[in-house]
Amino acid sequence: MDGRWFDGLNQAQLSAVTFNEGPLLVIAGPGAGKTRLLAHKIVYLITELGVRPDQILAVTFTNKAAREIRNRVGLLLAHQTDAGSAADNSLPRLCTFHSWALGFLREEFGAAAARPVGEDEAFEVFEEAAAAARFSTAGLRGLFEEVMRAKEAYPPPIF
Structure with a gap:
């Protein structure tokens, strides 16, 4: 060595x-x-x-x-x-x-892959993923919005 x-x-x-x-x-x-x-x-x-x-x-x-x-x-x-x-x-x-x-x-x-994805396109991908996973599409928009809110809130603020 x-x-x-x-x-x-x-x-x-x-x-x-x-x-x-x-x-x-x-x-x-x-x-x-x-x-x-x-x-x-x-x-x-x-x-x-x-x-x-x-x-x-x-x-x-x-x-x-x-x-x-x-x-x-x-x-x-x-x-x-x-x-x-x-x-x-x-x-x-x-x-x-x-x-x-x-x-x-x-x-x-x-x-x-290099371009930003808008909310409508993100929801389309979310729908495709749900369909591929055989999830019910009922209430999917509400679930998507909940995921988006959780994403924006993470990480939680530190005081």
Whole structure:
């Protein structure tokens, strides 16, 4: 293992980066190094375990975090002696949950996924879903309006 790109990790971070026995949940507060850890984990997967970058998806909550991880991964891979062959000159997909979901919807439904849906069209989809699930259509408009009210009220206000 090339320790140069492990420099700066504490023992807990290094353990998380090299953990390879199944899913891993990292719980840490602000400033604890989660972004650094994720960037190093991605580089570890590529350089040490031979995972192809196009088979890695890293999802964050903010565009800023996605950019930061992308930059760090690029720099870390550039410092590897065989970065060209290890990274296949590409980076994993690093994005927010929302941008990933929109991309998925566009792949599945084309340009229609990118446009807003009006209430009438939303109700039509609601009707189709109810019919497909063999629900009674009696009172469906009232149920739809109740769902819309609940959606607008969620999450409840915090005082």
